[in-house]
Amino acid sequence: MGNQEIKISPKALNLYFECPLCFWLEKNKGVKRPAPFPYELNTQVDELLKHDFDEYRAKDGLHPLVEANNIPAKLFQNQKLLNEWRDNSKGLCYYDEKLKTTLFGVIDDILDFGQGKLAPFDYKSTGKSVPKIYDRFQLQMDVYTYLLEKNGYSTPRKGILAFYVVDKENSFEDKLPFRKEIHIIDTDPSYIQRVFEEAVEFLHRDVPKQHSPECSFGKWLEQSVKN
Amino acid sequence: MSNFYNPKRTYSIFKPGQTAPFKISRSKIDLFLQCPRCFYMDRRLGVARPPGFPFNLNNAVDTLLKKEFDIHRVAKSRHPLMEEYNIDAVPFQHEKMDEWRNVRKGIQYIHNPTNLLIMGAIDDAWVSPKGELHIVDYKATSKNGEVTLDAPWQICYKRQMEIYQWLFKKNGFKVSDIGYFVYCNGKADKEAFDKKIEFDIKIIPYKGNTDWIEQTILDIHKCLNQDNIPEMDSDCDYCRYRKVAAQESYKFSKK
Numbered sequence: 001m002g003n004q005e006i007k008i009s010p011k012a013l014n015l016y017f018e019c020p021l022c023f024w025l026e027k028n029k030g031v032k033r034p035a036p037f038p039y040e041l042n043t044q045v046d047e048l049l050k051h052d053f054d055e056y057r058a059k060d061g062l063h064p065l066v067e068a069n070n071i072p073a074k075l076f077q078n079q080k081l082l083n084e085w086r087d088n089s090k091g092l093c094y095y096d097e098k099l100k101t102t103l104f105g106v107i108d109d110i111l112d113f114g115q116g117k118l119a120p121f122d123y124k125s126t127g128k129s130v131p132k133i134y135d136r137f138q139l140q141m142d143v144y145t146y147l148l149e150k151n152g153y154s155t156p157r158k159g160i161l162a163f164y165v166v167d168k169e170n171s172f173e174d175k176l177p178f179r180k181e182i183h184i185i186d187t188d189p190s191y192i193q194r195v196f197e198e199a200v201e202f203l204h205r206d207v208p209k210q211h212s213p214e215c216s217f218g219k220w221l222e223q224s225v226k227n
Numbered sequence: 228m229s230n231f232y233n234p235k236r237t238y239s240i241f242k243p244g245q246t247a248p249f250k251i252s253r254s255k256i257d258l259f260l261q262c263p264r265c266f267y268m269d270r271r272l273g274v275a276r277p278p279g280f281p282f283n284l285n286n287a288v289d290t291l292l293k294k295e296f297d298i299h300r301v302a303k304s305r306h307p308l309m310e311e312y313n314i315d316a317v318p319f320q321h322e323k324m325d326e327w328r329n330v331r332k333g334i335q336y337i338h339n340p341t342n343l344l345i346m347g348a349i350d351d352a353w354v355s356p357k358g359e360l361h362i363v364d365y366k367a368t369s370k371n372g373e374v375t376l377d378a379p380w381q382i383c384y385k386r387q388m389e390i391y392q393w394l395f396k397k398n399g400f401k402v403s404d405i406g407y408f409v410y411c412n413g414k415a416d417k418e419a420f421d422k423k424i425e426f427d428i429k430i431i432p433y434k435g436n437t438d439w440i441e442q443t444i445l446d447i448h449k450c451l452n453q454d455n456i457p458e459m460d461s462d463c464d465y466c467r468y469r470k471v472a473a474q475e476s477y478k479f480s481k482k
Contacts, residue, residue, distance in 0.1 A: 021476075031471045034464035036279030044369030044413040045284070045424055127283030164422070166284065172291035175423040176284065176413075209476070216277035217472075219234030223274040224469055 007102045008199060009091075010143040014136045016199045019215035027203055033217055041176075045125040045164060046108065050086070053109055054079065065162060066111065069182040076110035076118060085110070094150040099200045103192075105144050111160055118153045120144035120187075121160045131163035131181055138185060146189035159187045236273035241451040248337050251447060253347035253390040256440075257383050259447050262463035266447075267456055276465050288367035288411055288426075289350060293328070296351055300324075308409070309353070312430045316353035316361055327352075336397040341448035349391050355403065362391040362406040362435075367426070369413030376408065376431055384408065385433060393437040404434050 006027055016023040025031040053075055056063040061074035076082055085092040091104040109121040120141055124131065141159025148155050163181040170177040211218020241249050251270070259266040269275040299306045300318035309316065321327075327334045333348035351363035364387060368374060376384060388406040395402045411426040450457060459466030 025472055025475055029471075029475050031468065031475055034276075034468050037282070039280075039282065039284075040369045041282075041284035041288075041367060041413055041424070044415060047415060048424065125284060127285070127287030166287035166291075168287060168290055170291075172288075172295045174411075174428055175425045176288055176291065178422045178424070180422055216232040216234065217468075219232070220274060220277050221469060221472060223234045223272070224268060225473065 006200070006203065007093075007104050008196060009103075010105055010136070010140040013143065013195060013199055014139055016195075016202065017139075019212040019218060020202055021209040021211045022215060022217060023199065024203060024209055042125050045178075046123055049123045049162075049164070050108065061112070065180055065182065071111065071160065071182070071184070073111040073113045073119070076112045082107075082110060092144065092147045092151065094147050096196070096200075099197060101196075101200045103143070103147065103196050105140070105147055107144055110148075113156050116154055117156050118148050119156050119158045119160055120148070121162065123162050123164065125164040125166075125178070127166045129165070129168070131161075131165055131183065133161065133183060133185060137161060138187075141185060141187045142189055143192055145187040146192035149189055155187070155189075157187050157189075159185050161185065232277050234274060234277075236275065239270070240273045241271050243452045243454075246342075248342050248344040249451070250344045250346060251444075252333070253345075253387055253394075256345070256390060256443060256447065257386055259450065260386065260443065261383075262460040262466060263450055263457035264459040265463060265465055267450055267453075271451055272456075285367045289365050292365045292409065292411075293350065308428060308430055314353070314361075314407070314430070316355045319352040319354040319360060321352075324352075334391070334394045334398060336394050338444050341444055343444055343448060345390070345394060345444065347387070347390050347394055350409075352395070353407070357401075359401045359403045360395055361403050362388055362395065363409060364388060364391075364406070365409045365411070367411040367413070369415065369424075371415060374410045374412045374429055374431070376433060385435070388433055389435040389437050390440060392435045393440045396437070404436070405432050406435055407432055 008027075012023060012027065015026065022033060026033070053063060057075040057077065057079060061077055063075055066073060066075070084090050085105075085107050088106055091106040093102050093104040095102045105120075107120055108123045111119045111121045113119060122137070122140065122144075124137070138159075141161075145155050145157060145159065161183045163183060164178040165181060167177040167179045211221065239250065255266065255270060258269065265276060296306055296318045300320055303317050303320065305314070305317055323334075326332045327349050328351075330348040333346040335344055335346040337344050349362060350365045353361045353363055355361065364384070366374075366384065388408075392402050392404070392406060408431040410429045410431055412429070414425045414427060459470070
């Protein structure tokens with residue numbers, strides 16, 4: 001088992017919470033849950049937003065959406081570093097010597113609150129009427145905050161979520177219109193190291209494993225075997 | 228996710244010898260053709276594949292397009308896109324249009340030899356001056372280059388169209404072999420995003436062939452009535468996952 005190669009993302013930690021056995025199968029055996037069709041439109045919205053925010057970053061770092069919400073921050077100015085953090089094969093990383101494992105996150109953007117304080121900034125697009133802050137969003141922001149701090153930055157312990165919600169009241173006319181909503185959540189990185197360790201140790205532990213009672217794949221497998 | 232998933236359904240299960248018609252939606256016909264084993268587990272044993280997250284943005288595009296075509300339906304006029312593509316038709320007005328679009332109802336037909344109730348929910352239908360229907364389906368994606376129907380996986384789009392055409396024919400409508408895909412491709416090359424995603428919209432005509440449907444319904448009926456679980460399709464991700472996950476757990480428990 002090549003521990004050195006194992007990289008843990010917020011998504012993986014979320015899977016660990018949802019079902020430890022699914023996490024174990026994915027990380028140790030490469031057995032992944034079947035993937036759904038790709039979410040091409042959401043990916044495209046992310047791409048367009050990155051491009052849009054990069055243009056404001058290059059100008060003066062002030063973005064109308066950030067200003068309109070009275071957030072006293074600029075877009076993080078180091079485009080080169082941000083590009084690295086956005087890169088799926090790199091990301092914002094922390095290598096834990098003791099665990100010999102990397103915790104990493106691929107981020108959308110960063111807000112700079114001055115005096116070296118950085119906060120993760122994530123774009124979310126949805127076709128639902130009301131945006132919802134799922135637990136996995138909280139975990140994601142907590143991990144990013146932890147990673148920023150491990151990389152020597154200070155943080156305001158906030159995560160900023162920019163929701164782009166389809167405005168279904170508007171007409172189509174060759175475009176999908178969005179309304180924008182910013183949600184600021186408090187982040188807590190204090191438990192991340194513990195969860196990270198626990199998850200990595202779980203991968204090495206030699207105990208019989210069962211799917212979590214909540215795991216839809218576990219339930220599906222169990223029912224499949226019964227028949 | 229798990230709130231939406233019931234691993235052992237007790238409804239919508241086929242029981243051999245049942246007298247009531249058994250509902251088969253067009254997506255289940257597609258499931259049967261993708262993997263008979265997954266289909267059998269789902270409709271005969273009540274064990275469906277776990278669902279993924281819903282495609283909210285695609286659904287939103289569908290909703291907005293429906294609204295837009297509805298304006299022309301009421302006015303009995305051609306939508307600018309239909310003019311651009313020289314399509315001599317207008318959105319079809321019919322009292323059942325809302326029902327046909329409703330995923331829980333759709334357009335239905337009882338196939339007498341098998342007593343299977345085949346159903347599907349359409350996005351739209353357009354009618355020519357001769358009274359012929361063109362079935363219409365909206366698709367939304369975002370990719371570089373032109374959208375086409377040429378990728379192997381898009382067979383499911385073609386089958387979808389053909390099942391709708393068949394259903395309308397069986398309901399006594401005059402149906403053209405030509406159906407239309409209103410294909411929306413989110414643009415990647417926008418200068419600024421500014422709260423909207425813009426689409427290139429293309430209408431792709433498709434000439435459907437419904438010859439395969441009758442035999443497939445018979446095959447489905449045969450499958451539902453058999454007492455052993457069909458073999459998995461070698462390309463089925465779910466069956467492969469099921470097999471490997473079971474193997475790994477088994478190997479582990481024998482350690």
